[in-house]
Amino acid sequence: MLFMVEMTVNIPHDMPAEVAADIKAREKQYSQDLQRAGKWPHIWRVVGQYRNVSIFDVQDNEELHNLLSGLPLFPYMDIQVTALCRHPSAI
Numbered sequence: 485m486l487f488m489v490e491m492t493v494n495i496p497h498d499m500p501a502e503v504a505a506d507i508k509a510r511e512k513q514y515s516q517d518l519q520r521a522g523k524w525p526h527i528w529r530v531v532g533q534y535r536n537v538s539i540f541d542v543q544d545n546e547e548l549h550n551l552l553s554g555l556p557l558f559p560y561m562d563i564q565v566t567a568l569c570r571h572p573s574a575i
């Protein structure tokens with residue numbers, strides 16, 4: 485199942501820089517592991533915002549929920565999920 489996931493990151497301004505850097509490094513590793521596994525085939529930065537648009541390819545809603553809730557930045561994100569299916573005009 486394909487999902488479009490929009491993640492907006494809101495790191496608290498009073499978070500120490502080294503704590504934020506550690507979370508971001510773990511987020512990058514987590515994301516790249518899922519990209520290599522084919523679960524997260526697209527991640528795009530939304531220009532001018534601390535926000536991404538991603539495509540996830542997972543078995544079901546539960547797998548997506550588990551992957552998203554495991555993101556190191558999850559406590560600092562607003563996440564919107566949109567289920568996708570193939571467009572009839574797609575070639």
Ligand SMILES: O=C(O)CC1=CCC(=O)O1
Nearest residue numbers: 493511512515534535536
């Ligand atoms: O920077 C972001 O958009 C948040 C994020 C998700 C995966 C990653 O590496 O960073």
